[in-house]
Amino acid sequence: MSDNLKNEIGAIGKRAFDAKYLAGKLSSDDKNRILLDVAKALEESAKEIIAENDKDIEAAKENGMHEGLVDRLRLNDSRIKDMAEGIRQVAELPDPIGETIDSWKLENGLDIKKVSVPLGVIGIIYESRPNVTADAFALTFKSGNVVVLKGGSDAINSNKAITKVIREAIEKDGFNPDFIQLIPFTDRSAVNELLTLREYVDVIIPRGGAGLIRFVCENSKIPVIETGSGNCHIYIDEFADLDKALPIIVNAKTQRIGVCNAAESLVVHEKIKDKFLPLLSDAMREKKVELRADSQSISLLPEAKSATEEDFGKEYLDYILSVKTVKNVEEAIAHINKYNTGHSEAIITENQDNAKAFLEGVDAACVYVNASTRFTDGFQFGFGAEIGISTQKLHARGPMGLKELCSYKYQITGDGQVRP
Amino acid sequence: MSDNLKNEIGAIGKRAFDAKYLAGKLSSDDKNRILLDVAKALEESAKEIIAENDKDIEAAKENGMHEGLVDRLRLNDSRIKDMAEGIRQVAELPDPIGETIDSWKLENGLDIKKVSVPLGVIGIIYESRPNVTADAFALTFKSGNVVVLKGGSDAINSNKAITKVIREAIEKDGFNPDFIQLIPFTDRSAVNELLTLREYVDVIIPRGGAGLIRFVCENSKIPVIETGSGNCHIYIDEFADLDKALPIIVNAKTQRIGVCNAAESLVVHEKIKDKFLPLLSDAMREKKVELRADSQSISLLPEAKSATEEDFGKEYLDYILSVKTVKNVEEAIAHINKYNTGHSEAIITENQDNAKAFLEGVDAACVYVNASTRFTDGFQFGFGAEIGISTQKLHARGPMGLKELCSYKYQITGDGQVRP
DSSP states (O other): OOOOHHHHHHHHHHHHHHHHHHHHHOOOOHHHHHHHHHHHHHHHHHHHHHHHHHHHHHHHHTTTOOHHHHHHOOOHHHHHHHHHHHHHHHHHSOOOOTTTEEEEEOOTTEEEEEEEEEOOOOEEEOOOHHHHHHHHHHHHHHHTTTEEEEGGGHHHHHHHHHHHHHHHHHTTTTSGGGGEEOOOOSSSSHHHHHHTTTOOOOOEEEEOOHHHHHHHHHHHHSSSSOOOOOOEEEEETTTOOOOHHHHHHHHHHSSTTSSSSSSSEEETTTHHHHHHHHHOOOOOOOOOOEEOTTTTTTGGGOHHHHHHHHTTOOOOSSSSEEEEEEESHHHHHHHHHHOSSSSEEEEEOOOOOHHHHHHHHHOOSSEEEEEEEGGGGTTTTTTTTSEEEEEEESOOOEEEGGGGEEEEEEEEEEEEEEEO | OOHHHHHHHHHHHHHEEEEEEEEOOOOOOHHHHHHHHHHHHHHHTHHHHHHHHHHHHHHHHHHHHHHHHHHOOOOOOOHHHHHHHHHHHHHHHHTTTTTEEEEETTSSSEEEEEEEEEEEEEEEESSSSSSHHHHHHHHHHHHTOEEEEEGGGGHHHHHHHHHHHEEEEEEEEOOOGGGGOOOOOOHHHHHHHHHHOTTTEEEEEEESOOHHHHHHHHSSSSSSSOOOOOOOEEOOOOOOHHHHHHHHHHHHHHOOTTTTSSSEEEEETTTTHHHHHHHHHHHHHTTOEEEOOOTTTTTGGGOEEEEOOHTTOOOSSSEEEEEESSSHHHHHHHHHHHHHHSEEEEEOOSSSSHHHHHHHHSSSEEEEEEEOOOGGTTTTTTTTTSSEOOOOSSSSSSEOOSSGGEEEEEEEEEEEEEOO
16 A cells, blocks of 8 residues: 555544534534535536546446446436435434433432434445435534545546535535545555544445445444345245235335345245245236245246255345245244344234234344335435445444434533542 | 364354344343342352362462452452342343334334344453453343353453353253353454354454453454543633532542543643642642643642653553643643543533533543543443443443443334335
């Protein structure tokens, strides 16, 4: 790693650290005004941003990037408008900072208040579309945090342009532009370097594919909030209402293929398989979904391939669905707890006891009865925003909105108390 | 690292993982009964435990361990009784699992419940006294978790004996003894190995000195809750009531020297230094506390040594206190935010504005007005127990009781909802 890269990333960390006390003290009015000004500036700078984005698009095509990915990378007037609109929506959300979460008085007279505070400096490492740059700023800034961004190399020119516009808008409002900084390097070693800045960065949030997330979790010296991969199951219980089951499966599997809350595997009670699997076969054929079935179900699914052990642990993000047969709800729960990624799991049943056993027994952020796993989303949950979906158990689990970007402190007021 | 060690620690992780679903489902009655039986078994096995502890004491003396540390390692009837009593107190605390933290209904009819659940498998790495073995079990077990312990090599025989008694008592009650397991190796490589078990262990909590905690944070592949070191400050404001200030300083500095919530540094407003420092000098002389003072304060402290930059960043855990002079509350806050470890910080003032600025501006788990930093403690806060004091911002901050050993999940109930 070059000394230059190391020094520059260190300097970025130091500037973020210096800005965090200012960010945490901003009034809601100041924050909202800055957000609205940033939104306006992005719209007004659409031409410049698109010109820089064109460079990324050209490079991507030269490098033979898949057409679908090129499309995700592309910015145009309407996408920039959406970006600005997203920022305006965040401005309208309640300020999560300074809330009294709990308070009590001790017998010795000490008053204890538990108050929400920002996390501080948040490092976000992402591979996805350039609009994440604007989203991540809006959410971290509204929650009183400072953000250090490390975007994907494919979007480097777009990300630089967006960050520049945001920083200029903040500065024009008379505040420190270091509330947002972008790491201007495209080497992987820049990620490594960011992950060592314990002194300056409070939390790292990786957003992207399973490989990136694993790399960050295993190499970070800074606490990480793991987001991401979802090997989501739907369990069709013995007592399932199939009129509910089929639309839920179609929705969870096919409404959007490449997302973490899409279903990847069906678990089917053996007593319902004769009735259910032929219907499933028809529904999946219609949606062009390939089935990969275990030995007990494959004879009822004429077009299915045979599932391997590996299939059950796989997040396909594709028109593929695995099928596993079980003897009872306990076996379904055990199977799901073995293979899932702690994201979203559903049972389809009219039996209250089985629903309860599933809700309690399945170890995942979101557990559903008779609903699609696709609802695991900050907007759907009513949080008004989402920085990602946490699949770990520390700090936040499931959709992360503004509140999940906060920590707390205890403020204790006395009049001379000492410990006996 | 030997394959044997690697395999055995892997097997311990697997057994813990297999036990965690049972642990999470235990009723409060079962948990409390097991805790009371464990407490009784420890008292009844005092003789055997002390015999094993004698081996550790003998080895420690042979290795030339400092007398104070040998004393911390020693178990006797009364200390075992205290250990049992601690477990009985945990049995009396409310069960933190299954609590509905929040609930709401979406417009589409989905019912969302946010419910407290165990973290799962908790790895605790500690250096301290053997009573931590029993404490850690009681707290993790009551909160529905499974614990894997890695104690210090000095206490290996004591820890093995205590763990054996606890496991036998659980088994006698008809439950899985793997709710608690001790890693039976004393090599440092056993810690390394534990820190790689992402597949089985949900959270690592290190308890011990700054070196151990740093090692764990930097090397763990598993999420860590950082506990521990406290470089705690007391700021004597221009408007301090010195009748409150002196007893608070004496308490925070000298009531117990070797603890993380003891004060290590005084920050003094320059307008009060002429009046305050001579009184401080007398009080510290009486308590045999050495002062290390900056250039503006040293002339008023006849016995003080000159403080170096290094002094301000130091957790002495000794009869030493550094003194720093500042021009105003803002400079005090900036100094503390530069040098503190995010633990406990206090202001002594009768001025409401300065108190407010300090409470809001200082970045630490616990911020005090006119009280001793020694109150940062799960028992003092009324939590009834404490697994440690978190100095990080993710998940839990400050004293961690039973609630802080929990995560949550969303349970969502519908009647066929799909995402539009």
